[in-house]
């Protein structure tokens with residue numbers, strides 16, 4: 001059978017805390033503030049410049065999510081960015097370039113942990129997407145219950161992995177399919193489409209597009225509607241709908257790690273990623 005979720009989370013939480021001690025950073029990469037609405041926290045991603053998923057940032061994010069999940073005063077979280085350049089640039093390419101298999105294994109396990117923590121959260125999660133959101137960065141909106149995007153041409157959103165010469169894992173693909181459907185996902189994933197706001201709304205990868213300065217206030221008013229539903233009924237329903245998708249990762253996570261490590265260790269893949277990173281560094285505004 002599948003590992004018991006509570007046991008698994010306890011074990012992973014211990015790993016996260018050990019890792020956090022290892023980093024021992026003074027920088028606060030995730031800021032949690034109470035909102036004006038009772039029971040709602042605002043979680044701000046603050047890994048400058050673009051909230052790329054470094055191992056340290058992922059660890060801090062998971063610890064903060066776990067604390068909120070276990071704190072009975074909270075019923076919902078609004079996740080937003082405190083970096084002017086991006087909501088999230090996804091996987092930090094420096095974590096998956098030029099390192100060793102042990103590092104890739106640890107990194108991928110932690111990214112899976114974040115996905116499971118978000119996708120199976122009992123809290124209402126709303127993504128207030130106030131900047132560009134690429135590839136792995138979409139892991140947060142795609143596991144949220146509701147997505148609000150800033151109406152700004154720079155705010156592109158999508159799973160653009162193929163443009164880097166890599167393929168999104170099945171657990172990035174599955175929530176996308178659940179949200180926008182099979183055909184639209186096939187199109188978006190193969191072409192690595194990054195949708196501007198109007199198209200993002202049309203295809204359904206976001207639920208609402210509003211002016212940038214209204215993203216957070218809109219998130220709060222949407223949150224109020226969601227919190228009007230009794231928690232137990234909403235949580236049971238969320239779990240019923242999401243469990244089959246989550247179970248696929250829980251069941252296949254070791255194989256998924258092995259696939260990732262062998263894929264990412266290929267010379268040809270390392271070369272493509274290094275070229276992409278170099279191009280990013282050249283294309284300065």
Ligand SMILES: CC/C=C\CCC/C=C/C(=O)SCCNC(=O)CCNC(=O)[C@H](O)C(C)(C)COP(=O)(O)OP(=O)(O)OC[C@H]1O[C@@H](n2cnc3c(N)ncnc32)[C@H](O)[C@@H]1OP(=O)(O)O
Nearest residue numbers: 052085086089090091092093132134135136166260280281
């Ligand atoms: C079997 C499965 C196998 C593999 C699966 C792997 C799945 C991987 C998923 C991913 O998420 S891969 C990452 C994909 N991300 C992107 O394509 C986004 C890249 N970034 C951008 O497009 C832009 O940076 C931006 C977010 C739109 C912001 O643009 P802006 O012009 O404002 O900033 P700039 O580009 O100058 O970036 C600032 C600074 O940050 C560095 N950077 C950006 N993104 C990343 C990243 N993902 N990883 C590491 N570093 C990144 C960029 O190089 C700049 O650095 P510098 O100041 O030192 O030059």
